[in-house]
Amino acid sequence: MKLLVDIGNSRVKWAIMDDNGLTESQSFDRNKSGIKASLNKAWKTLADIKAIYVANVAGEKIAEQLSDWTQKQWNLTPKFIQAEKKHFGVINAYDEPEKLGVDRWLSLISARQHARLAQCIIDCGTAITVDIVTKAGQHQGGMIIPGISIMKSSLVNNTDALTADTDNQEFKTLATNTYSAIHTGTLYAVTATIERIISDLKESFNNRIRFIITGGDAEALLPLLSDDVHHYPDIVLRGLAFYARQDKTKTSVRKKTKPEQDEATAAVKESDTDAKLESESAPPAKENTQNDAQPVTDSSTKDKPKPARKPRKTRATKPKAAAKTETQASDTSLPEEAI
Known part of the structure; x- marks a missing residue:
């Protein structure tokens, strides 16, 4: 499952994306001093989170707090989306594309996809x-x-x-x-x-x-x-979902624990040692002799006479069609078979 998070100036909205799509979104108010206490209440029971995608307009401090919490809880680093010059069929009009708010960028992506x-x-x-x-x-x-x-x-x-x-x-x-x-x-x-x-x-x-x-x-x-205004409360999360689907085969960066790092290092060393021993114990390859390298000729085809070429047939020429009469050439009402 993937966790999609929209961090605004006063609220945090989130939803889970799985094989069936997006779950119903939930939200909580964001304390300006931090969000860790709110995260404990909202996400403590969430399990099997494989990746995290975030739209954050609340600044670096909140981003750091979120990253610290997810590292401790799931050993995952969130992917913070930024506005781009062009993606998913949308071209950013800003002179400095990255300065466009990421929530606005994701809303544009989401709205554009089904637009006539x-x-x-x-x-x-x-x-x-x-x-x-x-x-x-x-x-x-x-x-x-x-x-x-x-x-x-x-x-x-x-x-x-x-x-x-x-x-x-x-x-x-x-x-x-x-x-x-x-x-x-x-x-x-x-x-x-x-x-x-x-x-x-x-x-x-x-x-x-x-x-x-x-x-x-x-x-x-x-x-x-x-009445002609349509309400889409989760438009930013749906924009995030495009990035999450794009990275379907990827997951958020996961730092290896110390035992995992030691195990990986030992496996590499063992693989190198096995390869070295195999190289030393393998018998030397035999070199091809000069006779082995000579091509084999087929004596049955040597000096075999070529078959005689058949005489070329001459094509019979068709007699020229009679010239159209003046009446036929000018009368377009005549049927095709009469011409």
Whole structure:
């Protein structure tokens, strides 16, 4: 089994890939100080993991913690995917391809594979990213917008009177308390932005474009968006699955234990010794004599007379067809057999 992991700015989403495909994804909140405690709860009972594929936008510290944990738990080193210039039929539009967020890159790959139209992927996480890929696989670029949580925290952090948490507030078009008003206002701000993007892109692509929404805030936004937006919550994991299938015959790097290293070294030495003894004990090969090297001639074919060549037949010439009459040459209505 292969473990696929999508590490975002605030959550970690994961799924198992086996011969039957992807299992249903699971997730847990990511503590900014580390993830080892969360990994113990989520993965301690997982067994038979052969490889690990990771999309990480949370930085090197989290990557190191994940690698340390998987080394101790399964003796496996995760494979961290990075954005590329071109892969799986998608061409990255960024001037520096590796600077494109890996979550955005994997979403493009996943969306592109079954596309008959251009695809617009709207990922509503801590930040909201928008990317477009044509049906031919050309990434057109995109945009980044502050997400709902950033908008809320910006208001709270820059307003002295606001100290309470604005999450889990009631959504009302006309709110009757400050925190519900912030919750409703940020939802409307994001929704209006997305709807304007959709409208502009429909015009640019003559309605030949499909819209996909994903990310942690997608479910909160879906009721406010038009019906032609499709929800794909696991689009990043499905992009990772393409890399996992590509490496079907490979596994994540596994470090050998000390006993395994000693055993391998001993086996190599033993093999070299056996080969040396076999070489020394083998009898020398006999050299071919001059007579052995001479080709054998067949006396039965020597000086055998060649058969006489048969006289060449002359081909009879067919009599020339009579020339067409003037009527036949000009009358196209005549049947073929009459010509």
